Amino acid sequence: MDTRYDVLLCDADDTLFDFHRAQENAFAQACARMGLDMQDTWLATYSAINSALWKRLEQGGITQKELRVARYAQFLEAIGRTDLNAEQMATAFTDALGRQSVPIEGAVEAVARWCRIVPVIIVTNGIARVQHGRMDGSEIRYYIRGMIISEEVGTAKPDARMVELGMEMAGVTDKRRVLMLGDSLSSDIRAAANAGVDACWYNPGRKENAAGLPVRYEITSLDEVDAILRGE
Numbered sequence: 001m002d003t004r005y006d007v008l009l010c011d012a013d014d015t016l017f018d019f020h021r022a023q024e025n026a027f028a029q030a031c032a033r034m035g036l037d038m039q040d041t042w043l044a045t046y047s048a049i050n051s052a053l054w055k056r057l058e059q060g061g062i063t064q065k066e067l068r069v070a071r072y073a074q075f076l077e078a079i080g081r082t083d084l085n086a087e088q089m090a091t092a093f094t095d096a097l098g099r100q101s102v103p104i105e106g107a108v109e110a111v112a113r114w115c116r117i118v119p120v121i122i123v124t125n126g127i128a129r130v131q132h133g134r135m136d137g138s139e140i141r142y143y144i145r146g147m148i149i150s151e152e153v154g155t156a157k158p159d160a161r162m163v164e165l166g167m168e169m170a171g172v173t174d175k176r177r178v179l180m181l182g183d184s185l186s187s188d189i190r191a192a193a194n195a196g197v198d199a200c201w202y203n204p205g206r207k208e209n210a211a212g213l214p215v216r217y218e219i220t221s222l223d224e225v226d227a228i229l230r231g232e
Contacts (some may be wrong), residue, residue, distance in 0.1 A: 004179075004231030005118055005198075007170035009148075009163060011182030012124040012131065015202050016107040016140060022100035023047070030093035034084055042079060045132045049074045051086035055154055058187055064151050068094070068127060092228070098133025108139045110222040115143040121166045122147040123180070124158060125156045145170060157187035179216075181225060189213045200228060 013019035024043060031038040050071045056062045062070065072093070073086035114120050122144055124131055128151040135141050148165045150156035157163075167178055178197040182188020185201070190213055192199035196214040201209070209215060217228050 003118055003229055005229055006172045006174070007167065007179070008114055008118050008120045008225075008229060009104065009123045009166040009178065009180045009197075010111075010114075010120055010144075011157075011180075011188045011202075012122050012134075014104075014183045015181060015188075016104060016111065016122075017134060017138075018102045018104050021102045022097060022134070025052075025100050025102075026093050026096035029096035030089055033092040033096075034089050036081070036084075039079075042075075045078050046071070046075045049078070054125070055186065058158060064125075064127065064156065077175065094113065094127060094130055098130045101134045101137035103115040103138060103140065104222070106222055108143075111140050111143045113226055115145075115152055115227060117226070119145040119156065119170050121145050121169055122149075123157065123162050123166045123191075124148070125150040125162075128152045157182075157184075158190035158194055160191060160195035163191050179228070185209060185211055185213055189215060200225065 010016065027043055027046060028038055053067045053071050054061060057064060057067055067088050068089045072089040076084050077088055078080055111120055120143060124147065126148045126149055131147065131149050135147065146169050148162055148169065150162065151163055155161050163180060172178055177195045179200055180188060180192035180197055181200040181202060183202045189199045189201055193214050199214065200217040200219060201215045202222065203218055204220045208218065219225065
């Protein structure tokens with residue numbers, strides 16, 4: 001089959017998996033494990049702290065190991081419960097999140113189609129135990145060639161090395177034959193730009209590309225990827 005690309009490098013969270021639902025479920029379980037009566041505003045408080053720390057990770061300002069506990073130390077400080085152990089809450093959350101395999105609607109079927117066109121490799125920033133646990137619980141695992149996980153390789157998107165490792169896993173050397181699919185401008189699309197490969201921005205919310213990053217394709221549905229891979 002003639003194709004436009006030889007490999008699809010694909011983000012996981014909010015591209016294939018519904019991370020917001022998974023995080024909500026895991027956060028509630030972590031609060032219960034810590035004996036906390038979860039309040040309505042707590043998830044938003046935690047999410048803001050977590051997002052800011054992941055941005056720092058992308059910029060090289062914090063390590064993933066530090067992030068794992070820092071987000072809960074900051075959260076517990078924000079709700080006035082510094083008497084609780086941030087490390088224990090981080091572990092409770094990680095354990096719960098690794099069991100949350102919540103795919104975006106149509107994602108399993110989409111990856112099943114894509115893998116019949118080109119190899120699909122997951123390239124994700126995340127904690128290895130969480131990402132492996134979620135993938136192991138999902139049917140998507142049957143359709144991917146492998147995963148590049150930031151914690152395992154010691155760097156994170158937007159570092160070009162994440163893309164290059166995905167290429168190496170697929171045995172592809174020609175950057176013109178590589179497509180990076182993801183929802184995040186700051187990690188997925190910038191990683192593609194840094195590595196010199198084409199980017200497909202999954203943008204169902206129709207956000208603005210305020211940074212002006214190079215985007216070869218912009219889509220609002222995963223169903224649009226099939227034609228791109230075939231070069232139609």
